[in-house]
Amino acid sequence: MGKRVLCCYGIDLDAVSGWLNTITGTPQNPTDLSRGIFGATVGTNRVLTLLSKYNIHATWFVPAHTAESFPGQIHKIVDAGHEIGLHGYTHEFVSSLSVEQQRDVLGKSMEVLKGFTGGKGVKGWTAPAWKTGREVVRVLEEFGVEYDHSFMHHDSQPYYLPDPAQTDYIETNVEKPASHWMKPMTALKPSSIVEIPANWHLDDWPPFQLSLSQPSTHGYVDTHVIERLWKEQFEYLYRECPEDGGSFVFPISIHPQVSGKPQVLLMHERLIEWINGHEGVEWVTFERVCREFKEGRLEGVVVEGGV
Numbered sequence: 001m002g003k004r005v006l007c008c009y010g011i012d013l014d015a016v017s018g019w020l021n022t023i024t025g026t027p028q029n030p031t032d033l034s035r036g037i038f039g040a041t042v043g044t045n046r047v048l049t050l051l052s053k054y055n056i057h058a059t060w061f062v063p064a065h066t067a068e069s070f071p072g073q074i075h076k077i078v079d080a081g082h083e084i085g086l087h088g089y090t091h092e093f094v095s096s097l098s099v100e101q102q103r104d105v106l107g108k109s110m111e112v113l114k115g116f117t118g119g120k121g122v123k124g125w126t127a128p129a130w131k132t133g134r135e136v137v138r139v140l141e142e143f144g145v146e147y148d149h150s151f152m153h154h155d156s157q158p159y160y161l162p163d164p165a166q167t168d169y170i171e172t173n174v175e176k177p178a179s180h181w182m183k184p185m186t187a188l189k190p191s192s193i194v195e196i197p198a199n200w201h202l203d204d205w206p207p208f209q210l211s212l213s214q215p216s217t218h219g220y221v222d223t224h225v226i227e228r229l230w231k232e233q234f235e236y237l238y239r240e241c242p243e244d245g246g247s248f249v250f251p252i253s254i255h256p257q258v259s260g261k262p263q264v265l266l267m268h269e270r271l272i273e274w275i276n277g278h279e280g281v282e283w284v285t286f287e288r289v290c291r292e293f294k295e296g297r298l299e300g301v302v303v304e305g306g307v
């Protein structure tokens with residue numbers, strides 16, 4: 001038995017929703033909204049063609065606003081055999097929502113997405129912008145979500161997600177005596193949610209998306225630079241993975257409004273063909289990783305920390 005590599009494309013179909021999430025309700029720039037429409041239409045069509053060319057089934061994390069605004073596109077994605085996962089309603093940042101608002105958004109999004117999956121249900125969630133909150137795991141468990149793709153305790157192994165609400169961290173607060181905050185964190189406690197880790201260094205948005213309102217984005221990075229960065233991550237993990245029954249996951253996060261651009265599509269083609277030159281590679285959905293991990297067919301790791 002050789003090594004196994006489970007590669008996944010997580011596709012955030014933010015479309016217009018990401019640009020509508022101005023947090024304060026201030027008006028959005030219609031030109032930015034048009035970039036979202038490009039993503040939901042032209043970008044999505046091109047990414048579907050790319051995946052079909054290489055016979056890859058991916059996981060599309062779809063804000064319910066996108067699903068309700070572009071229903072024909074979501075049907076097309078489902079009909080092509082891809083998985084649909086949760087990603088907020090208008091890409092709201094969980095970190096700015098009350099627990100009640102988190103419940104309302106998750107409940108509504110789940111109801112909307114279930115309408116597209118023909119009774120198959122929705123198993124996974126990724127936090128918009130990977131901004132989470134202390135109560136997030138409790139809310140996901142309440143709604144029966146099985147896996148998450150927002151945390152970064154590891155970069156290439158699945159694990160049971162520690163519940164942030166069950167670990168105490170004390171923020172540095174210089175208004176108080178130093179003895180107040182000089183305390184270690186308490187022990188991490190795993191939840192029932194499977195984590196398939198997120199990784200900013202396997203994401204197309206920061207290098208390839210120009211956004212004048214987001215200082216972390218660039219937009220003009222040479223695709224060959226990012227191709228090398230992604231390949232080097234794969235190369236190291238592949239080299240270090242034990243030959244006899246070792247495994248790792250390689251979750252890539254992309255957005256049709258970014259990866260649907262010609263120069264980025266060509267990068268994906270080169271990357272997929274290079275990855276496919278390795279023994280033991282399988283392209284799978286996130287749901288498949290979750291299922292294999294829960295059934296003990298994928299080893300994963302246990303995340304430890306705190307006292």
Ligand SMILES: [Zn+2]
Pocket residue numbers: 012013014018087091127128129
């Ligand atoms: Zn997103």
